[in-house]
Amino acid sequence: MGKKKEYDDTDMTVEIELTDGEKVMCAIVTILTVKEKDYIVLLPLDEDGQSSEGEVWFYGYKEDENDPNVEPELFYIEDDDEYEMVADAFDEFLDDEEFELMKDS
Numbered sequence: 001m002g003k004k005k006e007y008d009d010t011d012m013t014v015e016i017e018l019t020d021g022e023k024v025m026c027a028i029v030t031i032l033t034v035k036e037k038d039y040i041v042l043l044p045l046d047e048d049g050q051s052s053e054g055e056v057w058f059y060g061y062k063e064d065e066n067d068p069n070v071e072p073e074l075f076y077i078e079d080d081d082e083y084e085m086v087a088d089a090f091d092e093f094l095d096d097e098e099f100e101l102m103k104d105s
Contacts, residue, residue, distance in 0.1 A: 014042065016059075016074065027051070031061055034089045038062065040074060041090055058086045 012028040026042035033039075040061035043051050060077055064070035077083045 013045070014074075016042070025049070026057065029056060030090075030093055032086065032089045032093060034085050039077070039086045039089075040072075041093075056090070058083065058090070 013025055014028055015023055015025050017023050025045045027045055029041040029043050031038055031040050038061040040059050042057045042059065044053065044055070044057065045051055058077055060075040062073045062075070064072075077086060
């Protein structure tokens with residue numbers, strides 16, 4: 001079982017609707033650019049705003065460049081190779097974050 005992390009109202013969150021119609025609030029972990037495409041990394045939260053699973057979800061991410069007020073579009077990553085590229089990029093992101101934390105302490 002992973003560590004529980006609590007999120008407060010200052011954290012960026014987004015509510016997504018799953019294919020079965022269930023709505024899940026997620027914390028936005030980061031946005032990654034891989035091969036000139038943007039992807040968003042989301043951490044699903046429970047009703048109390050906590051994450052106990054520690055799993056993250058990857059989605060394609062697209063903003064309307066002409067109108068920043070338009071909701072960004074999220075889409076499923078259906079290609080296994082593309083998903084692996086995003087997962088690898090996220091691992092690198094985590095390694096970089098860990099390095100920065102170690103450097104700052």
